[in-house]
Amino acid sequence: MEPIIKIIKSASLATIVDKLKGRYPRLYAPVKKQELVELEVINGFNDIAQDYLLTTQSVKKLAFPRVEKILDYTLQKGNIQQQSPDTSNFPETVLFGIRPCDASGFRSLTAIFNGDKPDEFYKSRYEKLIIISFACNKADAYCFCTSVGGNPGNTEGSDIQFTPVDNDEMLVEILTEKGKAVADLFSDLLSDCDKPVDKQAYLANVPVVFDVNKVIDNTTKSFNNEMLWINQSLRCIGCGACAFVCPTCACFDIQDEQNMKQGARLRLWDSCGFSLFTLHTSGHNPRHIQSHRWRQRLMHKFSYMPEQLKVVGCEGCGRCSRACPVDMNIKEHLLQIAEL
Amino acid sequence: MSDILINKVKQLLSDKAIDIFIGHGEGTGGRIRPIFVRTPEDAEQLIFNENCKQSWANYLLKPEVKAAGKIGMMATKHALRAMMQLASEFQIKDNEVLALYWDNNELKSSADFKEIEAYLASQNHDILPHEQEMIDKLNAMTTQERWDFWQKEYEKCIKCYACRSACPMCYCHHCAAEGNQPQWIPVASHQLGNMDWHLMRAMHLSGRCINCGACAKVCPMHIPLNLLTYNLITPIQQEFGAIAGMKHDATYALSTFKTEDKENFIL
Known part of the structure; x- marks a missing residue:
């Protein structure tokens, strides 16, 4: 639908949060917890972190939780009874105050999970999400959304977007039918936009550092450039921090937890950075060294996904770089690849 | 410099x-x-x-x-x-x-x-005062309080294994967390899986931790994991008279029998 543009007083945010909470008990927002900023269910406006760049973890956990039970079963006298968890009743969930790079991250996740055959768990959870994002008015040295097709005011994936503008006011963009229904809850607080607002002027400045098409071409061409991958990943210690905080990493592991009588099948986050990820039962590991795993990480995001799913598997949020124990700054590595 | x-x-x-x-x-x-x-x-x-x-x-x-x-x-x-x-x-x-x-x-x-x-x-190897303070605080807690403290910390864990990857002593090619015949540690990053992982890792580092603190420094969820392994340094030192990483030919306290070992744990 055509976006509806409104203006709201920043001071009204607390009232909006109250109204949302009244209608949607599962209201998630960024909450400061010591060094972390986490997306959590809030009770009111005062719970929301005041000054945050983005949440430590991405929002993917709301549609793709780190532990998802996909099957229950019981074993009785040789009889196996299976039961799939009910996916029709996931509660409606509002994500309030997430960033544009998180909202647009669902593009990749949806392409992966709902590609050929929709994944009922992802699909059902995602359908219940109402996404109210806040455009970024600041960025840090890790941000590079503008280099991968995004921008600090990108509305893709959001139902409503707020942008702080002058005079303690916020620009409100109502972007979808879902967003319109939610905005009706606080329509009395919205006023019409008398004159056009130059949204761009209020956004963070995130310079474009590389041409993503060059990255796509060059990663695809560089599969056999062993020294490139070894040099880039020499300091990589092979943990999964990057993949687990990433808004688009979707690889998972299936594990059964059971006793003699019953069990559950779980879908768990996994990471291509782990040596176990590709270890065969025979003992052979086709990605036997870390450089091959690092290559896989970049090839998947910048070669296989663009080719097969027509999306780039990166939103430029920089979480992987911030979380990396050894400062593997992906922006630098992508720039190096673009300049090959 | x-x-x-x-x-x-x-x-x-x-x-x-x-x-x-x-x-x-x-x-x-x-x-x-x-x-x-x-x-x-x-x-x-x-x-x-x-x-x-x-x-x-x-x-x-x-x-x-x-x-x-x-x-x-x-x-x-x-x-x-x-x-x-x-x-x-x-x-x-x-x-x-x-x-x-x-x-x-x-x-x-x-x-x-x-x-x-x-x-x-010739060097001092004590753990830092603020770390010791935290350990003392934990040890002064009741069992329930300590349990609650760690459960809250483990809840944050996303099982990225950065602690393991950054640890100089976690070099096993086949980590116990990866064994599935039998499955000692649940793979899932749920309450039990997280706790089992961190307790198992702490036990495997008892007498081997060189208190570099890397596990805690690298944790993207800021869990003070070093306190788990640091807490095992003093008992090992008191019982076996050694701290890890001082001698290239040291024998591992927990797998070496010496006739002078204390036997006061035998009832």
Whole structure:
């Protein structure tokens, strides 16, 4: 639908949060917890972190939780009874105050999970999400959304977007039918936009550092450039921090937890950075060294996904770089690849 | 300090005394990152200042690093202790790794275990006061309070295994967390899976932890994991008279029988 543009007083945010909470008990927002900023269910406006760049973890956990039970079963006298968890009743969930790079991250996740055959768990959870994002008015040295097709005011994936503008006011963009229904809850607080607002002027400045098409071409061409991958990943210690905080990493592991009588099948986050990820039962590991795993990480995001799913598997949020124990700054590595 | 280090590494690389040097470099926004130097020109990127406290000993066993040839390393006190502990576990050999370290503002270099041991013996290895304070606080708690404290911390864990990857002593090719015949530790990052993982890791590091604190420093969820392993240092020291990483030929306290071992645990 055509976006509806409104203006709201920043001071009204607390009232909006109250109204949302009244209608949607599962209201998630960024909450400061010591060094972390986490997306959590809030009770009111005062719970929301005041000054945050983005949440430590991405929002993917709301549609793709780190532990998802996909099957229950019981074993009785040789009889196996299976039961799939009910996916029709996931509660409606509002994500309030997430960033544009998180909202647009669902593009990749949806392409992966709902590609050929929709994944009922992802699909059902995602359908219940109402996404109210806040455009970024600041960025840090890790941000590079503008280099991968995004921008600090990108509305893709959001139902409503707020942008702080002058005079303690916020620009409100109502972007979808879902967003319109939610905005009706606080329509009395919205006023019409008398004159056009130059949204761009209020956004963070995130310079474009590389041409993503060059990255796509060059990663695809560089599969056999062993020294490139070894040099880039020499300091990589092979943990999964990057993949687990990433808004688009979707690889998972299936594990059964059971006793003699019953069990559950779980879908768990996994990471291509782990040596176990590709270890065969025979003992052979086709990605036997870390450089091959690092290559896989970049090839998947910048070669296989663009080719097969027509999306780039990166939103430029920089979480992987911030979380990396050894400062593997992906922006630098992508720039190096673009300049090959 | 950086200049002295750079000149030394340049010389070592030109003399072919080493093929690759692991040191501290400038990272993003003032962070410190490990850098790998193979040519005298690249040595210019090395830095050393009061923020360079990280140990890079966990790279000594990485296949791509080993494949580069003879390794030199800027070694903090913890990195040297990690080397001694790795040696005692037969993971590195005498004269295999050239360690550069600061001794009273003098840059020394040695690959000789005896020399490194002598230097370590002259240093203080106590854990830092604020860390000890935290451990004392935990030990003063009731069992329930301590349980609650750790459950809240484990809840944050996303099982990225950065703690394991950063730990110089977590080098097992086949980690117990990855065994599935039988499955000792639940793979899932749920309450039980997280707790089992951290307790198992702490037990495997009892008497082996060289208190570098890397596990806690790298945790993206800021869990103070070092307190788990640090808490096991004092009991081992009291019962067996040793802390890890001081001797290249030390025997592991928990798997070695000595006639003078205390037997007061036998009822």
